[in-house]
Each structure stands twice: as structure tokens, then as C-alpha cells.
Amino acid sequence: MIPILFEDGEALVIDKPAGLPIERPRAGGPALEDHLSDLRLGFRRDPVPVHRLDTDTSGCLLLARNPKALVRFSRAFEERLVEKRYLGILGGTIETQAGTIELALSKISSAEKGWRMIPARKGKAAVTHWRTLAVAGGLTLIEFRPETGRTHQIRVHAAFGLGVPLLGDPVYGQKGSAPRTMLHAAGLSVPRDGKPPVAAHAPMAQDFAALGFADPLESDG
Template sequence: MSNIPILFEDGEALVIDKPGGLPIERPRKGGPSLEDHLEQLRLGFQRDPVPVHRIDTDTSGCLLLARNPKALKRFAKAFEDRLVGKRYLGILAGVPAEQEGTIELSLSKISSAEKGWRMIAAKKGKPSITHWRVLAETEGLALVEFRPETGRTHQIRVHCQAGLGIPLLGDPVYGEGKGARRTMLHAAAIVIPRDGKPPVEASAPLPADFAALGFGDG
């Protein structure tokens, strides 16, 4: 059995609770990745399940895997058509002035020799929308729920830094990388609609490093 928790399973789909710090694809420099677990995640099927979407290496929580090529195609289209419901929880390295709101900032990718690539807010970028609300506050930190409408690379991380003016705790790219061993973002729930079948629905409990900072299950 795989040591990665399975949150949902049927003939078409698996939703796993990806540990924070585990990359989906093998890093260029080598090391552990989700690929090491795919054979165990067959669960009696003949082929490895395939990740349908991406979440950052540091991000923990719900990741959808398709168990056959037809399902992969259908699920990928659901993401493309923005039909997938996603709920994230993150810890901000500060407390925002407002309790809730919507961030609309277009995002663009830039690259430099010294810093590598990153995403920035740019008028000519791809439109990106994130709804957010504060769930709890403790010791100068805030637990925030994010519901992204779009699924851009690093969307929530940039929207925190550029939209709220407060980066996610531990974010080494868009923040100071302090206060936590990883960027504190968790894919808490996902819902994927299906024609003629109940939706794929899963939720992932808050990980231990969130609880260690004083936040129970959101």
C-alpha cells in the first residue's frame, strides 16, 4: 500500500492528500517525487494513475489523478473550462486589514539569471481571480480560505503578495521564506463535476504544520 492518504477512489479517479514538499515530477537534480508512488497507487489497476493538474511542491492536499486515458481527457477539459471547484487554506505572514475580498490581478511569467523564473502581476498577463476570506487569527498570523476562479501558476502566492500585500508564511519566492519550513498553502477541497455521474469530491484535513502554528481544521 502507498503511504500517501487516498481521499477518494472510484474506477476513473483517485484524489490523494499530497504531502507538502513532495514534487509531482522528478526534480532535475533527482530525489523523491510522486512518481515513486504511482505504481503503489495503481490499487489493482494495470496502469499508473496520472496527475490531471499541478499543485506546487510545497503545497499539501488534494491532487486529482486519472486512472485511464478517457478520464484524463474529461477531467483535463473540466479544469480548462473552469468547472472545477477548488478550496485552499493558507497562512499569511500577517493579518490583512479586510476580512474578505476578491483579488483580480493578471499574471505574467518573468525570468532572470540570478533569480530564475517567477510570476508577477502585469496588466498584459493572463487574467486571474481569487476570492478570499479570513477564517482565524493568532499571534500576528492569519488563516485564510482561498477560492481561485482561475488556475494560473503560483496564482494564490502572487495574489497574497501583490494583492493583499502580505505573502504566505514561509514562501521563499514571494515572501521572506521565514516562519515555516515550507510555503504554508494547503489544497483543502476539490469538486470535479461529471456527466451522468456523481462528482468527484474530496477534502484533505489540515496538516500537522498548520496545527503547530495554532490553527485547527478550517
């Protein structure tokens, strides 16, 4: 069973495992939809993912439990009202400690490399706030707080904005430097009119700890 981080009548937040795609791959294989009936938890409908996480990315994924909630939560994402917090491990070190990356992004495609996102002046605006949390073994643990939600935003902003890609990123970094792209959706907060926000924290993934990093929330506590 996938761990549940938050549950009420409108929403579930699950701790999505790394390696589990949200949509079934063309080649087949496991996907999140295999687990949706188990996540009904007594409701008649399967819950529906409100947003997307890359297959490699672990952590907080919001699911809506009814169509009205799906519309409201989707609007909150579109209007940039959702607070998102990610942890990422860079495959190296950087000199600065914190900042904001503003690099517009555009999608390109080629027969040799497939599709990818690149910084482009005429692309869609993308803004990510970041700060260094720890350094261990020549690697850097970064907290990312994206304002926008562009495809591959944090991955591209790490590679081109910070100059050091995420460890294990096969597209923007060095393939095989880690078993997966080291990105974890650690926190999510979605405001709701007249109700407390949907808020959840996903404990740091075990493969992050294996590289010598402690969960910053546990360290603060």
C-alpha cells in the first residue's frame, strides 16, 4: 500500500514511490492507476491525480476524491497558490547559498535525443527559489520552492541556473551517477476557502539518507 500523508473527504496526499509513473508507459508496466482502487478507502470513485510528478520523483502527490475538488485544486495550481517544497541532490557543489532562478523554458525535440526542456527567452516563465541545506561527499542537498510548475522545471533550473545538475538525471546531467534522478517532493500546502489547507510532509527518501543526508525537518525538530 502506498503511504498516505493526508486524508479528508476531498483530498488524499500520497507519498509516491520513486520509479512509479503516474500514467501508464507506452511500453506497459506498473503505473499509479494500478493502486487507485486501493486508494478509494471506502469512496465510490477512484481518486484522481491533480498534478504531475516525474516517474523518478518521490514524495507528495495530491489526489482529488471528487470532481468538484479536482476543479478547485487544479485552479489553485494554475493560480500559483500552492506552496511546494522539494529536496534535490546536486551532483557537485556550488559557491552560493541561496537565490532565485528565473529562466523561461521551452520544449524541443530531436530524433537522436527525444524531447527535453531548455532555457529560452521566448519560453514560458519559470521561477524557482532555492537554498543550500547541506554538503556531504562532494554532493549538495538543496531545498527548491518553485513558484511555477513547468515540466522539468527544477531539473533544468539546477543544470542551467545553478550550473550543477541533479545527481542521476539522465537528460540534463550524468546518466548512471545515481539509480534515479535525486528529486523528492517533500512538502505541499494547498489553500481552501473556509477550510484548513491540505498540507502534507513526505519524509526524506531512504536513498537520500544513504548518500549521507538527514531529513532537514527532523534535524530542525
